Amino acid sequence: MYSKLKAGLLVAGLVVAGLAQATDALPSWNEGDTKKSIIEFVTKTSDAASSSYIPESERIAVFDNDGTLWAEKPVYFQLYFALDQLKLMAPEHPEWKTKQPYADLLAGKIPKDLTEKDLVELVMTTHANMSSAEFRNKVQDWAATAKHPKTNQLFTDMVYQPMLELLTYLREHGYSTYIVSGGGVDFMRAWAPSVYGIPDEQIIGSRIELEYKVIDGKPQILRAPKLFFNNDKGGKPVGIQQVIGKQPIMAFGNSDGDQAMIQWTTSGTGPRFGLLVHHTDAKREWAYDKDSKVGHLDSALTMAHEQGWTIADMKNDWLTIFKWEATGQAAKE
Amino acid sequence: MYSKLKAGLLVAGLVVAGLAQATDALPSWNEGDTKKSIIEFVTKTSDAASSSYIPESERIAVFDNDGTLWAEKPVYFQLYFALDQLKLMAPEHPEWKTKQPYADLLAGKIPKDLTEKDLVELVMTTHANMSSAEFRNKVQDWAATAKHPKTNQLFTDMVYQPMLELLTYLREHGYSTYIVSGGGVDFMRAWAPSVYGIPDEQIIGSRIELEYKVIDGKPQILRAPKLFFNNDKGGKPVGIQQVIGKQPIMAFGNSDGDQAMIQWTTSGTGPRFGLLVHHTDAKREWAYDKDSKVGHLDSALTMAHEQGWTIADMKNDWLTIFKWEATGQAAKE
Secondary structure, three states: OHHHHHHHHHHHHHHHHHHHHHOOOOOOEOOOHHHHHHHHHHHHHHOOOOOOOOOHHHOEEEEOOEOOOEOOOOOOHHHHHHHHHHHHHHHHOHHHHHOOOHHHHHOOOOOOOOOHHHHHHHHHHHHOOEEHHHHHHHHHHHHHHOEOOOOOOEHHHOEEHHHHHHHHHHHHOOOEEEEEEEEEHHHHHOOHHHHHOOOHHHEEEEEEEEEEEEEOOEEEEEEEEEEEEOOOOOHHHHHHHHHOOOOOOEEEEOOHHHHHHHHHHHOOOOOOEEEEEEOEOOOOOOEOOOOOOOOOOOHHHHHHHHHOOEEEEHHHHEOOOEHHHHHHHHHHO | OHHHHHHHHHHHHHHHHHHHHHOOOOOOEOOOHHHHHHHHHHHHHHOOOOOOOOOHHHOEEEEOOEOOOEOOOOOOHHHHHHHHHHHHHHHHOHHHHHOOOHHHHHOOOOOOOOOHHHHHHHHHHHHOOEEHHHHHHHHHHHHHHOEOOOOOOEHHHOEEHHHHHHHHHHHHOOOEEEEEEEEEHHHHHOOHHHHHOOOHHHEEEEEEEEEEEEEOOEEEEEEEEEEEEOOOOOHHHHHHHHHOOOOOOEEEEOOHHHHHHHHHHHOOOOOOEEEEEEEEOOOOOOEEOOOOOOOOOOHHHHHHHHHOOEEEEHHHHEOOOEHHHHHHHHHHO
């Protein structure tokens, strides 16, 4: 019974896969070496008849989020959430009117000399001292309405259309698609499942301390104002080992913060795939790499060339950049 | 195309579910209230026509391991692994011959006054200062041959047959089955996927510090001799939030270490299910609860009665206890 069912599924799956290819699963990717390298890799690793075949349970693809799945300029979008929370909290904190960096931040200015310590304090002030459930609600409320200062689009529509297509394409070929981000895991879980089709349990990120407490008879998971794990740089392979316990097959990033993750992924035996998104389109998005603090890309680009990772040049490889553009096009057609 | 495929799957799934029920998916469970409560809960939460239906993405079941999925007497099996590693390491550590607790442990004696500090040192000595890959190999080598001192069965055959059937039954009804254990996550990952059918990424446990390092050009994940996260008691709901990000629907445990996990699970809105395995069979297994240090069960049993959690009484509810007995029976038939 089971094997029959399985065979039926396999056939149905292949038909679906065949149709998807015939109709171009990656329409926002320009025809060229980048697109070709992705399709060739996915095809050979998911084809049971191929010598490069990888069983489905091992087919893990990991994606950085900021600058890889959605934009990150002029600053990480999670910072806008923190600033918006600060404004909501301000009436209860009159002392912020004269205290820096709060006074500047509340006035809409991001001080140029904002230190790492300031940032951590800002995140702890706005992300902790509440339950996980309350935090999720706050982020969901924010994500439903908050808009990008330059494009005036919802932040959740500032996701890259080519990557949305890639996520779907990979899942259709039996890959599990994980987010592995320096951003906060519970921040992402509040909106990423509906935006990317990636469930909570496949989202890995930085974490603050959590504490289980029963308050007035009600069990709660409380968010304590202390960083527990920084899921960036060497923390990314560590986060992957903690949560997934397997070395991924494919890794996608855009900055030096992703270098260790792609290096770890591609160092495994058998077929492996690493890709860097290079922000090269100043007109349709932003162009930046080694001179940018946000999304700093320098040593990872050198390593990409040395190791033969694929580089997605946004200007040349992506026909459409943002989801909201794709939606706009569809509306016009 | 997709919706047709989905409909086909649904029908096939229902047929399979129907067949499974007709042939008794839980043959090692005695007919009675415990078995009935499990089947009723799983049936109503997985039946799309039921008012208690829960979407598959939310159907999360969490299981403690020691004393819930496999035995834990006379001491946690991971301790036997540590002792066997100690013996393998002894030739390189002549100083252990005269140093306690090493001398006793190497002589096969577990000192009655072994402190928590001794235990942590023992674990760090045998579980750290190597790569994740090396550690996995060591555990796998051990699991393939190490036998229980009383039954002379492989530790990996000291798993509970009724729980194996339950895991399969739950997965057939769209539940994701997670291990949430105080044991080491990478210790379990080395054998649990093949023994329970639970993949690495659905195993949550205690963790030591990991570090990403490139040594002689080879990327490695190294195990540092320092506890990073203790996945026990209140740590279990925290571990669940860290990794899964959702409140489970069903929780299974056997000791006070599982109380917070079951309390957290059953405190959610909508249908929830908590179950305690009560070790009541001194003849076929072990009988213990509040007077035992290993698998200590006291306040959780009180709470189970107060909150109406299901209690599986091993003596009365389980027709077969161990996998090796079931296999033995099958061999005889």
